[in-house]
Amino acid sequence: MPPPRSPAVPAWRVRLAGAAxxxxxxATYATSLTNGFVFDDTPGIVRNTTIRHLTDWRAVLxxxxxxxxxxxxxxxxxxxxxxYALGGLDPRGYHLVNLGIHIxxxxxxxxxxxxxLARPVxxxxxxxxxxxxxxxxxxxxxxxxxxxSVTFTIQRNESLMGLFYLLTLYAFVRAxxxxxxxxxxxxxxxxxxxxxxxxxxxVMVTAPVLVWxxxxxxxxxxxxxxxxxxxxxxxxxxATWLPLALLVWRGxxxxxTVGFGLGVSSWQYALTQCRAIVHYLRLxxxxxxxVVDYGTAVETRWLAVLPQALLLFALVGATLLALRRRPVAxxxxxxxxxxxxxxxxxxxxxxxxxxxxRMYLPLxxxxxxxxxxxxxxxxxxxxPVLLALAVAFGWLTVRRNAAYRDEITLWRDTIAxxxxxxxxxxxxxxxxxxxxxxxxxxxxxxxxLRLRPDSSDAHYNLANEYVRLGxxxxxxxxxxxxxxxxxxSYDAHSNLGNLLRLQGRPAEALTHFEAxxxxxxxxxxxxxxxxxxxxxxxxxxxxxxxYVAALRLDPTDAEAAYDLGNVYLRAGRYxxxxxxxxxxxxxxxxxxxxxxxxxxxxxxxxxAAVTPPGPE
Numbered sequence: 092m093p094p095p096r097s098p099a100v101p102a103w104r105v106r107l108a109g110a111a112x113x114x115x116x117x118a119t120y121a122t123s124l125t126n127g128f129v130f131d132d133t134p135g136i137v138r139n140t141t142i143r144h145l146t147d148w149r150a151v152l153x154x155x156x157x158x159x160x161x162x163x164x165x166x167x168x169x170x171x172x173x174x175y176a177l178g179g180l181d182p183r184g185y186h187l188v189n190l191g192i193h194i195x196x197x198x199x200x201x202x203x204x205x206x207x208l209a210r211p212v213x214x215x216x217x218x219x220x221x222x223x224x225x226x227x228x229x230x231x232x233x234x235x236x237x238x239x240s241v242t243f244t245i246q247r248n249e250s251l252m253g254l255f256y257l258l259t260l261y262a263f264v265r266a267x268x269x270x271x272x273x274x275x276x277x278x279x280x281x282x283x284x285x286x287x288x289x290x291x292x293x294v295m296v297t298a299p300v301l302v303w304x305x306x307x308x309x310x311x312x313x314x315x316x317x318x319x320x321x322x323x324x325x326x327x328x329x330a331t332w333l334p335l336a337l338l339v340w341r342g343x344x345x346x347x348t349v350g351f352g353l354g355v356s357s358w359q360y361a362l363t364q365c366r367a368i369v370h371y372l373r374l375x376x377x378x379x380x381x382v383v384d385y386g387t388a389v390e391t392r393w394l395a396v397l398p399q400a401l402l403l404f405a406l407v408g409a410t411l412l413a414l415r416r417r418p419v420a421x422x423x424x425x426x427x428x429x430x431x432x433x434x435x436x437x438x439x440x441x442x443x444x445x446x447x448x449r450m451y452l453p454l455x456x457x458x459x460x461x462x463x464x465x466x467x468x469x470x471x472x473x474x475p476v477l478l479a480l481a482v483a484f485g486w487l488t489v490r491r492n493a494a495y496r497d498e499i500t501l502w503r504d505t506i507a508x509x510x511x512x513x514x515x516x517x518x519x520x521x522x523x524x525x526x527x528x529x530x531x532x533x534x535x536x537x538x539x540l541r542l543r544p545d546s547s548d549a550h551y552n553l554a555n556e557y558v559r560l561g562x563x564x565x566x567x568x569x570x571x572x573x574x575x576x577x578x579x580s581y582d583a584h585s586n587l588g589n590l591l592r593l594q595g596r597p598a599e600a601l602t603h604f605e606a607x608x609x610x611x612x613x614x615x616x617x618x619x620x621x622x623x624x625x626x627x628x629x630x631x632x633x634x635x636x637x638y639v640a641a642l643r644l645d646p647t648d649a650e651a652a653y654d655l656g657n658v659y660l661r662a663g664r665y666x667x668x669x670x671x672x673x674x675x676x677x678x679x680x681x682x683x684x685x686x687x688x689x690x691x692x693x694x695x696x697x698x699a700a701v702t703p704p705g706p707e
Contacts, residue, residue: 100221105205108225112201113194116232119485120193123242123492124186129501130383130518131159135171135245137180142172156342160245163342166290167248185244193241196254197232200455201225203261206268208463210309212419219471226477227462231455233484235378236371238491240451243383248292249448255288256430256452259298259328260305267310267321282327289335294452296335297429299328304425308418355389355439362390362400364435367445369399371431374447375457378484380508381491383501384515385445426456498522513542517549524552529559547577554583558590566590581610585617588624597627615645622654634658649679653688660688665696 128137136142139158141150154161154168161168170188178184204224207213213220231237240249259281266277281302288295303317303325311317318325367385374381390396410424430452434440466473494504502519505512520535536553540546554569570587573580588603604621607614622637638655641648656671672689675682 105221108221109198109201112197112225112229112232115229115481115485116194116197117190119233119488120190120241120492122489123495124183124190126186126242126492126495127182127497128180128185128244129495129498130243130245132244134158135160135162136185139168139171141168142175145172145176160248163338164248164291165338166287167251167292170247170251182244185247186242189241189244189247189250192247192250192254193232193237196250196257197228199254199257199261200231201228203257203264204228204459206261206264207309212309219466222474223462223466226474226481227459229481230462230477230484231458233481233488234375234454234458235381235484235487235491236374236447236450236454238381238488239383239446239448242492242495243448246448249294249451252288252292252295253452255284255291256295256298258284259288260302263302263305263324264310266324267306278324278327281324282331285328285331286334289331290338293335293339294430294433294449296332296433299325299331301426301429302328304414304422308422355441355444357437357439359389359391360439360444361437362393362396363388363444365396365399365403366390368403368431368435370445371447371450371453372457375450375454378487381447381494382505382508383447383494384505384512385443385509386512386514387441387444389444420460423456423460427453499526511542513539513546516542517546517552520549520552524556529556532556533560545576547573547580547583550576551580551583551586555586558586563590563594567594579610581607581614581617584610585614585620588617588620592620592624592627597624600624601628613644615641615648615651618644619648619651619654622651622658626654626658631658631662635662647678649675649682649685652678653682653685656685656688656692660692660695663695663699665692665699668692669696 135158139154139161141147141154141158142161145151151169151172152165154163154165156162158168161171171185174185174188201224204227205221208220208223237250240246240253262277262281262284266274266281269277285295285298285302288298303314306317306321306325307314311320393400406424407428410421410428412421413424414421431449434446434449440446462473462477465476469476494501499519499522502515502522505515506519509515516535517539520532520539523529523532523535533553533556536549536556539549540553543549550569550573554566554573557563557566557569567587567590570583570590573583574587577583584603584607588600588607591597591600591603601621601624604617604624607617608621611617618637618641622634622641625631625634625637635655635658638651638658641651642655645651652671652675656668656675659665659668659671669689669692672685672692675685676689679685
């Protein structure tokens with residue numbers, strides 16, 4: 092059977108539509124290019140040491156699970172390494188790449204829809220297929236619900252996977268319609284895009300299934316005919332599951348954040364997803380308010396989500412029925428549920444039980460269904476409506492981009508939409524601390540503790556703020572609360588030891604420094620603190636050992652070298668004191684006390700050299 096021919100459309104019109112689509116996306120997202128790194132960008136990019144050396148392929152292609160968004164996803168990490176090689180940690184380069192990915196995804200979607208809407212099974216589109224395709228791609232590209240996957244830098248994993256997903260389908264369509272040898276090139280592109288998608292994000296696992304379903308619905312007509320004509324193609328796509336399986340196996344449940352036995356049962360997670368998916372559907376229609384982080388809350392009462400569950404059961408049932416009787420409508424439903432299934436079904440993702448970026452690709456089905464439905468109702472009068480919607484979506488997306496400007500703005504925006512969100516208040520406190528607004532940081536940590544009294548992190552950070560404000564008794568209580576909820580916090584032990592020293596209690600401080608070193612034997616701050624406590628307890632030999640250990644672990648610690656010089660000076664070991672002060676000044680030339688004490692040590696050494704020994 093020869094491939095169906097699309098209605099003749101001048102190539103220049105297609106190119107013009109694609110250029111207009113790209114320009115609209117650029118105009119909408121241009122305001123995001125100056126945004127900084129926020130939230131998971133810090134572990135995924137800023138602290139991700141595997142992106143620092145592009146030539147170290149072993150490190151680049153083996154990102155740690157702690158690198159949020161990039162962990163276990165080698166192709167994502169490779170793109171970040173290229174960004175770092177070109178511009179270091181300048182966020183603008185990363186945002187430009189994200190924007191480019193989204194533009195390419197929109198253009199590929201335009202091409203896919205243009206060819207799909209022109210197929211015989213889509214008779215209602217008629218000669219308006221190119222305009223409908225352009226309208227649908229434009230609405231999807233500008234929809235505010237897609238913003239998180241574009242503007243939130245580390246969520247490149249979602250948009251990049253989406254690009255490869257769409258490329259896989261587009262290459263399949265081109266291969267099915269092309270004659271040799273072009274068909275072979277498109278088949279190779281299809282398999283390559285699918286493989287890269289598997290190396291980008293696990294949601295790509297459903298791509299081979301949806302390509303097979305697309306073949307049956309739009310190309311071959313039946314599953315049997317799809318297998319007869321393209322069985323080897325589908326087997327090639329299925330083979331890309333093997334590297335994905337290897338990555339998942341090596342990921343060991345993504346560092347304890349994804350999988351079973353992590354404190355959230357499949358039943359609880361499924362109940363939570365009933366609420367989440369219906370919420371996503373509402374946001375697709377009315378995208379406000381948008382929230383970057385919904386936290387880790389799970390639903391435990393099935394009655395609380397019964398209405399949402401019934402709605403989803405009805406939609407899934409309608410999709411299954413439509414797959415048999417109305418395949419095109421069934422494909423749209425399958426697209427929505429199949430792409431959401433890996434993250435929004437029964438496998439718990441414990442760090443975020445709801446996330447708007449998961450709607451990046453499922454949103455395509457909703458937008459296309461809406462556009463086709465409007466076209467059937469309004470005919471050609473639909474195009475002014477689509478243009479008006481695109482303008483509205485673009486305006487909302489520009490406003491949403493502003494929320495990602497910096498950490499403080501993002502978390503204030505999140506709290507405005509979700510006031511009872513512990514993590515938002517906590518992260519806002521951290522951001523305010525970094526900006527030097529200590530009183531407001533204290534207020535946010537206090538709110539976080541009212542929402543979650545057992546948060547060791549909030550207790551610890553609040554204690555640090557109290558120290559900076561000189562409120563030592565309150566700081567001591569918060570450090571003790573930290574250790575009550577997290578006894579293995581070596582930082583809390585070390586900081587509490589320093590606080591007790593400030594309160595004139597060196598013996599108590601010593602026990603906490605020793606506890607910190609038992610938990611983390613290479614903790615430099617604990618060795619320095621212990622040395623200071625030993626000095627106050629007149630344990631000079633122990634203090635020297637502590638400072639020497641600190642300098643062995645961190646030879647650049649000028650303060651430790653200075654403290655070591657002071658102990659040597661008190662012990663009358665002037666040559667060693669001078670050497671320690673010399674090292675301190677080499678590391679920190681502006682350290683005036685070291686310069687003064689070195690002169691004292693030199694004077695005493697000279698005096699000792701000319702003073703005759705006393706009588707025996």
